[in-house]
Amino acid sequence: MSFQEFPSDESGYEAWLRYPLVEDAGRRAAMASLRCVSCRVDGPCVASALSEWARAMDGFLGETAALLPGGEDEAGVRFAVDTVLQEEGYRLFHDGSLNIVGGSGRGLLYGTCAALRALSLGTDPASLEEESSPAIPLRMLNHWDNPVEDPVMGSIERVWGGKTIFDWTDLSRPNPRYRDYARMLASLGLNGLCINNVNATPEILSPSMLPGLQALAGIFRAWGVRFYLSVDFASPVDLGGLPTADPLDDRVLQWWRDKVAEIYAAIPDFGGFVVKADSEGRPGPGDYGRSHIEGSRCIARALAPFGGTLFWRAFVYGRDISKRTPHERAAQDRANHASYEFMQLDGQFDDNVILQIKRSATDFQIWEPPHALFGKMPRTRLCLEFDLAHEYTGYDVHLAWEGPYLAHVLNFDMAPESGGGRIADIVAGRTGRGLPGAVTAVANTNSARNWFGHLLSGAGLYAHGRLAWDSALTPETISREYAHLLFRKKAAETVASLLDRSYDTCARYMSPYGLGFLYENVHHFDPDPWSNRATAGITEDGLGRDRTQKTGSGYTALFPRGHADIFADPARCPARHLLYFHHLPWHHSMPDERTLIQSIYDGCYAGVEEVRAFRETWRGLHGLIDLERWAHVYEKLALQADHAERWRDLLCRFFLEVSGVPDEHGRFDHSSPSPHARVRSGFGQAVEDYRARVQRMRARIGARRDDGAAYL
Numbered sequence: 001m002s003f004q005e006f007p008s009d010e011s012g013y014e015a016w017l018r019y020p021l022v023e024d025a026g027r028r029a030a031m032a033s034l035r036c037v038s039c040r041v042d043g044p045c046v047a048s049a050l051s052e053w054a055r056a057m058d059g060f061l062g063e064t065a066a067l068l069p070g071g072e073d074e075a076g077v078r079f080a081v082d083t084v085l086q087e088e089g090y091r092l093f094h095d096g097s098l099n100i101v102g103g104s105g106r107g108l109l110y111g112t113c114a115a116l117r118a119l120s121l122g123t124d125p126a127s128l129e130e131e132s133s134p135a136i137p138l139r140m141l142n143h144w145d146n147p148v149e150d151p152v153m154g155s156i157e158r159v160w161g162g163k164t165i166f167d168w169t170d171l172s173r174p175n176p177r178y179r180d181y182a183r184m185l186a187s188l189g190l191n192g193l194c195i196n197n198v199n200a201t202p203e204i205l206s207p208s209m210l211p212g213l214q215a216l217a218g219i220f221r222a223w224g225v226r227f228y229l230s231v232d233f234a235s236p237v238d239l240g241g242l243p244t245a246d247p248l249d250d251r252v253l254q255w256w257r258d259k260v261a262e263i264y265a266a267i268p269d270f271g272g273f274v275v276k277a278d279s280e281g282r283p284g285p286g287d288y289g290r291s292h293i294e295g296s297r298c299i300a301r302a303l304a305p306f307g308g309t310l311f312w313r314a315f316v317y318g319r320d321i322s323k324r325t326p327h328e329r330a331a332q333d334r335a336n337h338a339s340y341e342f343m344q345l346d347g348q349f350d351d352n353v354i355l356q357i358k359r360s361a362t363d364f365q366i367w368e369p370p371h372a373l374f375g376k377m378p379r380t381r382l383c384l385e386f387d388l389a390h391e392y393t394g395y396d397v398h399l400a401w402e403g404p405y406l407a408h409v410l411n412f413d414m415a416p417e418s419g420g421g422r423i424a425d426i427v428a429g430r431t432g433r434g435l436p437g438a439v440t441a442v443a444n445t446n447s448a449r450n451w452f453g454h455l456l457s458g459a460g461l462y463a464h465g466r467l468a469w470d471s472a473l474t475p476e477t478i479s480r481e482y483a484h485l486l487f488r489k490k491a492a493e494t495v496a497s498l499l500d501r502s503y504d505t506c507a508r509y510m511s512p513y514g515l516g517f518l519y520e521n522v523h524h525f526d527p528d529p530w531s532n533r534a535t536a537g538i539t540e541d542g543l544g545r546d547r548t549q550k551t552g553s554g555y556t557a558l559f560p561r562g563h564a565d566i567f568a569d570p571a572r573c574p575a576r577h578l579l580y581f582h583h584l585p586w587h588h589s590m591p592d593e594r595t596l597i598q599s600i601y602d603g604c605y606a607g608v609e610e611v612r613a614f615r616e617t618w619r620g621l622h623g624l625i626d627l628e629r630w631a632h633v634y635e636k637l638a639l640q641a642d643h644a645e646r647w648r649d650l651l652c653r654f655f656l657e658v659s660g661v662p663d664e665h666g667r668f669d670h671s672s673p674s675p676h677a678r679v680r681s682g683f684g685q686a687v688e689d690y691r692a693r694v695q696r697m698r699a700r701i702g703a704r705r706d707d708g709a710a711y712l
Contacts, residue, residue, distance in 0.1 A: 007488065009628035012450030015184055015458050016485035019059025019120065028061065030124055033076025034098065035065045040072075041081045044222040045105035049079065049112040052183065056116045072097075081108055088191070089133030090114065094126050103133070106191070106224040110134075113187040120485055132470070136428045138309075138354075138438030139468035140192035140228070141185065141461075142274065143445075144389065147196055147204060157197055158523050160395045162446040162453050166195060171212025178216060181445065182223035188465020192440070193220060194228035198276040198313060202232045202239040205259055214266040226271035228311070233275055233295065234283035235259075246288040247298030256302040264306045272308035273299060274356065279316045286319065292341070293348045300350040311356045311383055311438070312349070314338045314373065326554055333545070333553035335361040339373045347379030354437055356383040359409050361555070364392055364442075365516035366507045367405065367576040369567070372558035374423050375414030378432035384409070384423060386441035388460040391524050392516075393506050396444075396453030398640045399614065400506035401499040403463035403475040410439075410471040416562035424471035439468045454636050455629055458482075459499055476500060491624040498614055505614070507576070508607030509647045512600045514580035515544060518651065527647045529654040537583050538658060543596075544579030556581060586659040597661045604648040605667065611637065611644045 010018075022028050035057045039050060054065040068075050077098045085091060085103030090111025093099050100115055102108030118128055144157035145164040155164040165181065167173055185193065195216070196204050203209065217227040236242045236255040245252055263270050277284030277295055285295025292312065300310040317337035324340045325331045338361060349355065355377065360368035364387035374382060386406055393400035415421030421431055429436035441464045445451050452458045462482045466473055476496070483495035510518065510527075517535040520528035529536065537545035546552030548568045556568045566572045567581045570588075578584070588596040615637040622630060652668055655661075662669055 007624075007626040009626045012455045012458075012629055012632070013180075015451060016117075016120075016462060016482060017183060017187055018485065019056045019116070021062060022060045027122075027124075030126065031060060031119070034119075034125060035061060035063050036068060036074060036076040037065055037079065038068045038072045038075035038077070039079035041079065041105065041108070043105035045109040045224050046079070046081075048183075048186065048222050048224075049100075049105075049109040052109075052116065052186075053077070053112055056119070060119065079108060079112075081105065085131075086133040088189075089131070091131040092118075092128045094128055098125050098128060107133075109186055109224055110189050113189070117187070117481070117485070121481065122484075122489070134189055134469045135424065135430075135471060136439050136468055137436045138192050138383070138440075139190045139465070140194065140383075140438060140440035141190060141443040141445075141464075142194045142198065142230075142385070142440050143443045144197045144199075145195065146201075147209075148201060152522070156446060157199070157389075158391060160389050160391050160444075160523075160525075162396065162448055165445055165447055165451075166216075171209075172215035178219045179223075181451075182220045182225055184451075184461075185220075185225050185465070186223040188462065189469040190465050191224055191226060192228060192271055192438070193225050194230055194271075194274050194311075194440075196230050198230045198274060199280075199282065200230040200232045200276070202235040204229055205231060205235055205239055205263075207262070210263070210266050213263075217267045217270070221269060226269055227267060228271040228274055228309075230274040230276070231299075232283065233277045233285070244288070245283065247285050247290050247295045248288075253298055253302070256299050260302040260306065260308065264308075270306070270308060272303050272310055272352075274311040274313065275299065276313045276315070278319065279313065280318070291345070293345055296353050297350055300353045304350070304352050308352065310350075310353045311440075312353055313385075314342050314355050314357045316341050326557075329552060330554045333547065333555060334363075335545075335547060335555040336553060336558070337361075338371070339376055339558050342373060343376035345380075346377040349380055351381075354381040354383045356385050356438075356440065358385045359387070362516060365514075365580075366393060366400075366503070366511035367514050368516060368580060369514075369577050370409045370412040370423060372555065374412075374426055375421065375560055376558065379435070381429075381435045381437045382427050383438035383440055384427045386439070386464060388444040388457075388464060389442045390444060390457065390460075391442075392519065393503075393510065394640065394643065395525055396448075396457055397636065397643055398506055399454065399456055399498065399502040399611075399637065401456070401459050401463070401479070401502045403459065403467075403478055403499065404503055406463055406467050407471070407473075407475050410467055414560060416560055421560075422471070439464075450632070455486075455632055456495075456499065456636075458486075487621075487625050487629075491621050494617060494621060498617060501610070502614070505607050505610040508603040508610070509644050509651065512603050512651075513544075513578040513596075514576055516580065527650045529651060533658075537579075539583075540658060542583055542585040542588070543655075543658075544583045545581070546583040547581045552581075552583070586661050595661070597655060597659055598664055600655060601652055601663045601665075601667075604652055608641070608644045608648045611641045615641055 057063060057065040072078055075097055080101045082101050085107060087104045088107045088110060089103045090107045091101045092111060092115055100111045102111050115128060145166060146155050147168040149155040234245045236245045236252045240255045242251055276282050278286040296310055296312045303310055317334045321337055321340045322331040330336045357371050357373050361371045410424040412423050413421050425431050427437040427439055444457055444460060446453060459482045463478050466478050479496040479499040480492060483492040487495055515536055517532040518527055518529045520526045521531055537543060547555035549557040556564045570582050573581055584596055586597040590596060590599045618634050618637055
């Protein structure tokens with residue numbers, strides 16, 4: 001195939017909202033009537049639905065959609081609202097015309113997006129028949145963007161996602177990307193957006209920020225997305241000039257009431273606040289001898305008269321919990337901290353407080369088991385927090401699609417004996433007292449033209465939205481939808497198969513058997529097991545953390561008995577969690593009779609070979625995908641192969657140094673020089689190493705872009 005015969009180049013900007021021209025004559029004929037539209041309702045979300053339909057018809061048919069002033073009988077598509085449906089629900093049916101009915105303007109928008117997704121996947125309009133409503137009431141994204149760029153962490157936390165999408169110097173400055181981003185979120189049914197870092201600066205609440213926030217909220221409102229802000233607990237001191245942020249001080253209470261009223265005067269549908277308090281050095285009620293209940297109540301009660309919600313993050317560790325734990329070992333394990341910090345407070349939070357819990361207890365480690373706290377607070381509204389930002393899976397360099405993991409957590413049953421406690425049901429409010437909660441994720445969108453840096457990283461956001469709406473969807477269904485929407489049908493199955501395998505592949509060389517924290521400490525990108533040896537539980541006699549009740553920290557005992565018994569038994573513990581729950585000797589015998597250390601060596605090498613195979617598989621898509629996007633992903637896979645080799649070589653070198661056990665296959669030994677320099681300890685050196693790495697990668701990524709021939 002000559003380059004002239006390639007599909008037209010695309011930048012990836014349209015993501016999954018591409019609406020390519022329908023070339024098949026039969027399909028065009030079946031869709032021809034869809035350009036004639038009738039609509040007897042109005043509102044901002046309805047206008048957005050109509051504009052999206054018009055955009056799609058222009059793409060599919062190359063024709064402008066016509067809104068008929070009357071005569072519904074002549075319309076090929078009828079838009080309507082029926083309040084019998086749930087507010088955000090929709091119904092699609094065909095009775096000679098395609099009917100898109102929503103429970104409200106927002107439901108109509110979601111129904112429109114669902115219909116367009118089905119049409120993009122090749123569904124015949126006459127066969128569209130669906131009724132759907134979201135399982136979880138609040139479906140959000142949390143940006144960890146810094147309004148003031150940090151010299152080390154960048155404009156997005158730990159620089160994992162490039163530059164922030166938001167122009168923080170003037171948020172009211174027109175930018176078409178804001179509208180297109182809102183379109184993307186609406187297409188997935190997401191209805192909430194927190195736009196700044198949980199490590200918030202008080203300036204986010206300054207009066208000078210409000211006009212920009214107001215303008216931005218108006219853009220997203222038209223697409224059904226409410227705005228939230230992360231706020232600093234100490235804002236009354238740092239911004240308000242008060243001598244204290246004590247949540248029981250009347251001056252502090254009044255300051256929050258005044259600030260909230262100021263925001264709602266400008267943004268009447270403002271969603272509320274996210275607060276990270278008493279965590280990783282952040283100020284909180286503990287600084288004043290107050291509890292999380294008292295701290296959250298101070299802010300929640302300022303929000304309550306306006307219908308606002310307070311998300312209180314539960315990622316708290318490092319405080320003294322020794323008096324609340326069964327033994328000293330429990331207090332020494334971060335995995336236990338949030339549970340012992342919060343489960344005693346169940347049922348005490350105000351009704352408009354949602355406790356936001358990370359999907360796992362120690363951090364966003366690869367295949368870390370779901371957080372036990374989800375089974376400990378039946379009388380509290382809960383939010384499940386995912387990570388799409390690839391903080392621990394190679395940033396925008398590595399392909400590591402988290403879809404299988406998201407589905408695993410959502411469908412993890414916290415009541416296995418009765419089968420009635422899936423985490424998805426808990427946060428949806430379908431268990432216990434029926435308290436509706438939320439699901440959110442740390443966003444990976446950024447200023448890159450394709451939104452994500454790595455084109456295929458968009459699959460994470462796509463999976464989050466689809467599963468937040470319907471947790472019963474399988475990862476395989478989602479990956480095939482996504483691949484089909486992004487690429488030609490001929491390429492979809494191959495792309496989906498790469499996505500399906502990529503997370504486990506990444507785990508093999510970054511987190512073997514659930515062993516976590518093998519990264520350098522500043523940006524969590526390069527391997528540095530030497531610095532985190534104790535955290536990972538690596539000693540001369542073995543590796544892994546003993547979290548069993550009998551001999552370890554007891555974290556297994558916080559799970560329901562059905563899970564606790566399995567996790568506590570090395571013979572039954574899932575392999576992906578083995579070293580998360582157990583400290584095992586280097587020569588521990590695995591089910592296939594290899595030793596543990598040899599299995600790790602082999603897994604690291606196998607992971608690298610799988611990445612190389614990904615690259616070769618992608619090479620085979622040459623000609624089926626436009627050259628620009630094909631070359632972009634091929635380049636990313638080449639970078640991933642290089643970095644995976646670094647991970648393999650440094651981890652294997654480290655394990656050899658500590659264990660003294662050589663590789664049975666002689667792939668490396670004590671005498672062979674390391675092909676990579678070790679990451680040097682220290683904050684300043686980590687920053688220097690990171691900046692040098694970025695410069696090298698930028699130089700590589702900018703090369704060989706002229707004709708694509710160099711990739712073949």
